[in-house]
Amino acid sequence: MDELKFRRQAYGEPNNQDPEFLQAAMESAEREAFLNDLKGLDNKIENALKIDVPDDLAAKLLLRQQLQHHHSQRRRTGFAFAMVASVAFLAGITFTLLRMGPVDLGQHALAHVYHEDKALHVDQNVQYQDVNFQLASLNSSSNMKFTQQPGKVFYSTYCDFQGVQSLHLVMQGESGKVTLFIVPLEDRMVLDEAFADNKYKGMGFETDNAYMLLVGEGAEDLNYVKNEIKQTFI
Amino acid sequence: MFDSWRNKKSSSTVSSDMVSKQRRYDSLVRALHTDIYRYAYWLCGDKHVAEDITQETFLRAWRSLDSLKDEKAAKAWLITILRRENARRFERKQFNYSDVEQEFIEDTFSGSTEDHAEQHLLQRQISKLELEYREPLLLQVIGGFSGEEIAKILDLNRNTVMTRLFRARNQLKDVLEQPTIRGQSNG
Numbered sequence: 001m002d003e004l005k006f007r008r009q010a011y012g013e014p015n016n017q018d019p020e021f022l023q024a025a026m027e028s029a030e031r032e033a034f035l036n037d038l039k040g041l042d043n044k045i046e047n048a049l050k051i052d053v054p055d056d057l058a059a060k061l062l063l064r065q066q067l068q069h070h071h072s073q074r075r076r077t078g079f080a081f082a083m084v085a086s087v088a089f090l091a092g093i094t095f096t097l098l099r100m101g102p103v104d105l106g107q108h109a110l111a112h113v114y115h116e117d118k119a120l121h122v123d124q125n126v127q128y129q130d131v132n133f134q135l136a137s138l139n140s141s142s143n144m145k146f147t148q149q150p151g152k153v154f155y156s157t158y159c160d161f162q163g164v165q166s167l168h169l170v171m172q173g174e175s176g177k178v179t180l181f182i183v184p185l186e187d188r189m190v191l192d193e194a195f196a197d198n199k200y201k202g203m204g205f206e207t208d209n210a211y212m213l214l215v216g217e218g219a220e221d222l223n224y225v226k227n228e229i230k231q232t233f234i
Numbered sequence: 235m236f237d238s239w240r241n242k243k244s245s246s247t248v249s250s251d252m253v254s255k256q257r258r259y260d261s262l263v264r265a266l267h268t269d270i271y272r273y274a275y276w277l278c279g280d281k282h283v284a285e286d287i288t289q290e291t292f293l294r295a296w297r298s299l300d301s302l303k304d305e306k307a308a309k310a311w312l313i314t315i316l317r318r319e320n321a322r323r324f325e326r327k328q329f330n331y332s333d334v335e336q337e338f339i340e341d342t343f344s345g346s347t348e349d350h351a352e353q354h355l356l357q358r359q360i361s362k363l364e365l366e367y368r369e370p371l372l373l374q375v376i377g378g379f380s381g382e383e384i385a386k387i388l389d390l391n392r393n394t395v396m397t398r399l400f401r402a403r404n405q406l407k408d409v410l411e412q413p414t415i416r417g418q419s420n421g
Contacts, residue, residue: 011399012399014403041403041410045375049272049360049375051272051357054271057271061267061289065296
């Protein structure tokens with residue numbers, strides 16, 4: 001290794017452990033002294049670079065990271081919460097809108113009769129005043145009522161027609177029982193004049209204040225009750 | 235959303251991942267914050283700015299800790315982040331700290347007055363070195379990197395690095411060998 005190369009390497013990296021370089025340093029006492037001189041300089045440089053580090057720097061770095069981490073977690077849960085909230089909101093809107101859709105009263109009435117089968121097997125002998133009381137509390141602005149007892153009423157309760165509070169009565173027809181639904185008028189209802197399935201027959205008509213839906217086993221019963229109602233219901 | 239849902243399903247592994255990530259970070263901070271802070275200081279010449287840069291560097295390191303595969307490479311990795319962070323500082327403010335005359339170096343050393351004076355002089359000279367000479371020297375002495383590694387970090391070839399190291403030491407050596415002459419000529 002020539003002198004120039006040796007000196008360049010010594011300046012560049014005095015603590016070089018490359019065997020060739022170490023060998024070259026041993027070649028003369030001058031070189032050794034030269035290298036030791038540079039190593040001495042390097043020690044001084046090293047010490048000069050060792051400025052004081054703030055005592056609490058490590059603690060600060062850890063604290064800052066913990067805070068950051070905490071924040072990002074908060075943000076993440078906040079985001080999840082927002083997502084859940086908007087999904088719930090959307091579900092609510094959808095549900096409300098679905099309930100706003102047109103309602104086929106006839107099919108609904110039949111379904112209701114099947115669903116509340118027990119209504120046809122009880123006899124509470126309800127007075128028309130009680131029925132009027134229930135009618136009055138229906139969610140309707142008009143005053144619906146019976147002027148007198150419309151034949152025997154076996155059963156009377158509130159029921160729900162797609163969100164519209166209605167009245168569910170079971171009355172005595174000519175021979176069998178007839179179920180009567182009184183549904184306050186509402187735009188989205190679709191009324192069938194007659195409907196039926198293989199067990200029940202139904203008919204619907206409109207009074208000034210409400211839809212009347214009759215469901216029974218025979219057409220005579222329906223007509224009988226319809227007449228009763230026309231005479232007694234205003 | 236599905237991601238977070240999936241994360242919840244494997245929340246136990248996630249939280250244990252978090253714990254081990256936290257441990258890695260803790261040891262990284264404890265082992266390397268001194269070197270990183272000193273490097274930052276000699277890069278920018280200001281205690282407070284150095285602390286800021288160190289903070290930013292470690293914060294960024296935390297965020298992308300997963301990308302650090304080899305712990306042995308941690309120091310070089312942090313220094314790369316630090317250099318980027320330092321460069322970003324210049325993009326933000328058009329104010330070059332290195333251009334400010336480094337008159338002010340903290341007296342933080344004890345020892346004999348002669349040693350002290352010499353060290354003080356050396357510190358002043360190091361801070362006056364051109365950045366292109368200073369930085370390889372910092373990497374070699376503080377970082378303990380080889381010429382090859384320095385070349386990689388600074389994106390230079392090895393010969394350039396060795397030349398710069400040669401010039402850096404040469405300049406410092408000159409100053410130390412003739413401090414009185416310099417003082418006289420100044421006075």
